[in-house]
Amino acid sequence: MDGMLRVSSMPKMESNYMGEPDVAMMSTGPAHNGVFQTKSPLFRECMAEFLGMFVFMLFGTGVVAQVVLSEGTKGEFISINFCWGLGILFGIHVCGGVSGAHLNPAVTMTLALFGRFEWKKVPCYVVVQMLAAFLAAAIVGMVYDPLITVSDPHKKSTQGIFATYPYSNDVPIGTCFMTEVVGTALLVGCLFAIGDEMNKPASPYSQPGAVTLLVVAIGMAFGMNTGYAINPARDLGPRLFTFCAGWGPRCSR
Template identity: 50%
Template sequence: MKDLEQALELGVSQQKRFNASKPKVWLRNECVRVGLAETLCTYIMMVFGLGSVAQVVTGQGAFGEYLSINLGFGLGVAMGVHVGGKVSGAHMNAAVSFTMCTFGRLGWKMLPLYVFAQLLGSFLAAGTIYGVYYDAIHEFCGGNLSVTGEMATAGIFATYPAPYLSLMAGFLDQILGTALLLLCLMALSDQRNKPAAAGTEPIAVGLLVLLIGISMGRNSGYAINPTRDIAPRLFTAVAGWGMEVFRAGNGWWWVPLVAPPIGGVLGAGLYKVLVEMHHPHVSEPGEGLMEEFDEETAPLEKQKKICANTCTIPDLLLDNMLSMSIAKLTKPDP
């Protein structure tokens, strides 16, 4: 009987030890977790992106050039995906969230949460960069916070069109840029095509943003993101640049707000109609492609089973110890 009691005590202590090693979950509400993650990853992306612009503008080319701005935003996006990718998906872009809702990959009820989180993250990032570069900005412009001209600094935070660009041309520019963004994002996540290799998704998305920047940034700075543009623009309006931020460029402010969602839906829809809808099924010609896909996903399924089994380790240990103890007690003496 003593052996049985000792076995029970040992099993209980093992159970407590395993339970104590489990990490505590402080926030169980899914909406709160998603909102915080989306806010933080957007903030990270915008701090690096806006910081790279501020360094180029205030340094007058001595501390970077246009390419460094593209690299700043591209790498900032990659870091943002690392920060919130597994929690919120790291959209960091209202056009992405809207497109995901349109194609059923995100519930419409989650859209306001995503948009609010992105606006908050972008606004806070603008405030952070303004604080960090406050002295540099005022040294550069002589204390005159202007929106246009050689000493303009509002472009550090929001996008403005080139002098030659009309509103219609800029509207089409933003539609095309966002369409390419979402088309390529759909391809990078398509598990039945050639998706980004596991673990390389952040850098792949960052390179995509870099590619759009170095090929389509001349006209208006490739905003391709409503929340990235409007939140910092609002910040500059209250931080000293005034309402001119909404009048500049013939009232440009609404273009990066309206055009990207349209472009996002068009780009994702184009990929879906021309590629995704025509993937062969297992029973059709091209079965080898599906077999290759099954082989690629097999390790993931195996990992899921392993994770499921490890969750029962304490119970298995307790059962094994009890069984051994009972067998020892009931074993006849020689």
């Protein structure tokens, strides 16, 4: 998970989060004449980032759907926190060795700002993160469509399964904004700390677990006001899905 974690050592794509040579920087000569092989390192990185984000979002959106539609009988808020964390864990393992497992436009842009990632790659990463989040929301929507139809036939109240919304009207927009700023700052700052080799970082083998616990902790501490998006793609991709899938203008509230 070099993009997130190895922030003080070497340029981003020289090694992955396990400290091994990055696949994206290895020889692009095909070992086999496979149909699905590509010689483009950027395309390979983007496809890996897409798959990692897709897995992450499937777990996260799926657990929210299960808890909401079962009215808490098949899980509760702590289930949501832990499953989002586990989604990050498996997303890292899916794509970390190729793309760096950013899984978040905020992480991608922060790395670019600090010179740890090439700016020319930022638009590609952000686009695939958004697309993966949209597709994952669509898959969860299809899986749970029968229960959504029973629970909310007119699609007036279940958009919160997919995107994040204020806990209630008692939470003003300014407080929501501040909550997201604090949560995202904690996420990015702690990611840098975890991977800083001058700061006794976590072992490369334990770094994905440390990131998992970080996401869980942010959810437990700052999840109430807004649902802790702390990730523009995690929120905007599914929000666009709800707009397209029948929730309409309600998805923007």
